[in-house]
Amino acid sequence: MLPSPPLLLETITQRVLSSSRYLNYSYPRASYLFFYTHTNTPPSLCGWRATFLLITGAVGLRSRNLLQNRMVSPAIALAFIPLLLTVLIRCRFYFVLFYRAVLVRIWRDWMTGLSREERAYQYVLTHATPGDPDSILEAFDVWCSRVEFISNIGPKKGKILDRLIMQQSPLTVLELGAHCGYSTVRIARSLPLGARVYSLEMDPRNAAVAEKIIRLAGFDDDTVELIVNPSDEVIPQLRSEYGLERLDFVFMDHWKKCYLPDLQMLEGSGLLGKGSMIVADNVLFPGAPKFLRHIRKSGLYEWKVHRATLEYSKGIRDGMAELVYQGTK
Ligand SMILES: C[S@@+](CC[C@H](N)C(=O)[O-])C[C@H]1O[C@@H](n2cnc3c(N)ncnc32)[C@H](O)[C@@H]1O
Numbered sequence: 001m002l003p004s005p006p007l008l009l010e011t012i013t014q015r016v017l018s019s020s021r022y023l024n025y026s027y028p029r030a031s032y033l034f035f036y037t038h039t040n041t042p043p044s045l046c047g048w049r050a051t052f053l054l055i056t057g058a059v060g061l062r063s064r065n066l067l068q069n070r071m072v073s074p075a076i077a078l079a080f081i082p083l084l085l086t087v088l089i090r091c092r093f094y095f096v097l098f099y100r101a102v103l104v105r106i107w108r109d110w111m112t113g114l115s116r117e118e119r120a121y122q123y124v125l126t127h128a129t130p131g132d133p134d135s136i137l138e139a140f141d142v143w144c145s146r147v148e149f150i151s152n153i154g155p156k157k158g159k160i161l162d163r164l165i166m167q168q169s170p171l172t173v174l175e176l177g178a179h180c181g182y183s184t185v186r187i188a189r190s191l192p193l194g195a196r197v198y199s200l201e202m203d204p205r206n207a208a209v210a211e212k213i214i215r216l217a218g219f220d221d222d223t224v225e226l227i228v229n230p231s232d233e234v235i236p237q238l239r240s241e242y243g244l245e246r247l248d249f250v251f252m253d254h255w256k257k258c259y260l261p262d263l264q265m266l267e268g269s270g271l272l273g274k275g276s277m278i279v280a281d282n283v284l285f286p287g288a289p290k291f292l293r294h295i296r297k298s299g300l301y302e303w304k305v306h307r308a309t310l311e312y313s314k315g316i317r318d319g320m321a322e323l324v325y326q327g328t329k
Pocket residue numbers: 151152153154176177178179180181182183184200201202203206229230231232253254255258
């Protein structure tokens with residue numbers, strides 16, 4: 001039996017004020033029970049995230065009608081205030097990300113007539129020293145953390161990438177997803193002499209910015225070759241067209257749905273040898289569950305996930321997967 005609306009409101013308010021555990025456990029559970037008894041939603045949806053989504057969706061759709069027709073008392077409506085506050089507090093980092101990555105971008109695209117990549121390039125061009133990769137990365141980091149969000153790997157996960165590149169000392173690197181060339185510069189500056197990066201970017205506008213950034217950092221065509229085509233077209237040609245025999249290091253940072261098919265294509269290509277390293281960004285956010293399931297089940301890799309936060313934002317957990325190819329089983 002549910003308590004009467006005023007009692008429910010009082011209980012919720014008291015518990016929100018008195019216990020932080022309540023935010024994590026009891027309130028979602030209470031919400032679920034409340035919702036379940038009113039809608040007969042199947043128990044399989046009892047996760048608190050699903051509960052939040054269902055309740056806020058239901059409230060959003062129905063509250064105006066219910067209140068207008070006086071079918072729900074204001075006390076019940078008030079009872080949802082703690083719920084909304086909880087959602088706002090828990091999801092604040094996602095709201096900030098949405099604001100910075102979507103709203104600011106739309107506004108500035110409209111105001112400037114340039115893409116956000118081109119705006120970032122203008123900033124880098126006027127604030128970094130040509131031929132100095134460190135100052136180019138620094139200028140990017142300032143722009144992306146203070147002005148506009150761009151999904152570069154960023155400084156924190158970038159340091160993990162630097163360390164893995166130095167540890168592996170690869171001669172041939174494949175990068176999937178160059179975007180503005182931030183990670184390309186990051187990789188290229190840590191390579192041993194004579195090494196080469198093949199960087200793939202399918203969006204010609206992004207590729208044009210990446211090309212300028214890579215050359216501004218001082219890397220010529222012998223060190224970084226930028227290929228403007230989608231990965232599923234280029235990977236099958238790496239041997240025949242580009243003369244590659246082995247990939248020592250692969251950095252995956254393109255669309256997450258391409259991670260698994262591209263990895264399987266690489267496995268089939270024979271370009272991965274024992275000890276080849278594959279690093280995949282964003283495996284926890286936005287996430288690549290099918291890719292992770294494959295590496296866990298295939299037995300082809302020694303692997304681990306380096307936990308970190310999403311680039312240029314606080315509070316959103318992310319991770320980079322490090323895989324070392326062990327050859328066939
Ligand atoms: C997250 S950004 C890459 C960020 C970059 N690695 C960095 O850290 O600076 C993803 C980029 O991958 C590109 N992309 C997505 N799918 C691709 C594919 N299948 N082949 C090539 N590029 C792709 C997108 O156009 C986008 O520019």
